[in-house]
Amino acid sequence: TQLLEQSPQFLSIQEGENLTVYCNSSSVFSSLQWYRQEPGEGPVLLVTVVTGGEVKKLKRLTFQFGDARKDSSLHITAAQPGDTGLYLCAGASTRKLIWGLGTSLAVNP
Amino acid sequence: EAGVAQSPRYKIIEKRQSVAFWCNPISGHATLYWYQQILGQGPKLLIQFQNNGVVDDSQLPKDRFSAERLKGVDSTLKIQPAKLEDSAVYLCASSPWVTEGAGTEAFFGQGTRLTVV
Numbered sequence: 001t002q003l004l005e006q007s008p009q010f011l012s013i014q015e016g017e018n019l020t021v022y023c024n025s026s027s028v029f030s031s032l033q034w035y036r037q038e039p040g041e042g043p044v045l046l047v048t049v050v051t052g053g054e055v056k057k058l059k060r061l062t063f064q065f066g067d068a069r070k071d072s073s074l075h076i077t078a079a080q081p082g083d084t085g086l087y088l089c090a091g092a093s094t095r096k097l098i099w100g101l102g103t104s105l106a107v108n109p
Numbered sequence: 110e111a112g113v114a115q116s117p118r119y120k121i122i123e124k125r126q127s128v129a130f131w132c133n134p135i136s137g138h139a140t141l142y143w144y145q146q147i148l149g150q151g152p153k154l155l156i157q158f159q160n161n162g163v164v165d166d167s168q169l170p171k172d173r174f175s176a177e178r179l180k181g182v183d184s185t186l187k188i189q190p191a192k193l194e195d196s197a198v199y200l201c202a203s204s205p206w207v208t209e210g211a212g213t214e215a216f217f218g219q220g221t222r223l224t225v226v
Binding site (some may be wrong): 006030031033035040041042043044045048086088090092095096097099100101102104 | 113140142149150151152153154157159164165200202204206213214215216217218219220
């Protein structure tokens with residue numbers, strides 16, 4: 001059974017702080033995706049990483065795919081209240097998406 | 110491009126009643142998912158269709174849940190009879206799944222919030 005462990009589960013920080021969310025697995029994924037979900041809405045795709053070692057930046061968000069394509073991280077610089085939400089990672093393998101349990105982030109003004 | 114459409118947005122039913130959810134995926138997307146999501150947690154896959162065939166329904170409680178995707182386009186998910194623990198958000202998503210790398214992204218509808226009382 002493929003698993004994707006996401007940590008931390010909860011994170012409450014002050015505006016301006018930096019944070020990192022991790023997704024780890026013993027399985028290799030062909031791609032890994034990060035989503036953000038706001039209350040009352042479905043998850044929305046932030047980024048897809050495909051190549052081992054790949055780094056992608058989206059404004060203050062930096063995503064990294066591990067060299068072995070088994071793990072990924074999301075780093076947010078200078079977090080803002082608008083970053084509050086549930087962050088989810090999902091790994092693609094053999095025509096299936098394996099989901100992490102999510103990181104609930106609260107950024108306090 | 111129109112997104113994934115789901116209805117209804119909200120539903121309140123009594124336990125032991127039945128309920129049905131409808132989903133219309135993005136045009137051309139071969140893969141369709143139904144997920145159950147508990148507040149604050151990641152989505153749990155109920156069933157995955159590839160066109161009108163089932164890829165994975167291993168976590169679907171088949172004694173009470175059923176789903177179909179006729180003609181490989183829209184889909185319905187039914188619960189009969191509902192239990193209190195079925196209270197959750199039911200999300201539909203679709204994906205083009207062109208290759209194993211890029212193109213596997215899931216596009217979600219807004220979900221249906223089900224409350225069983």
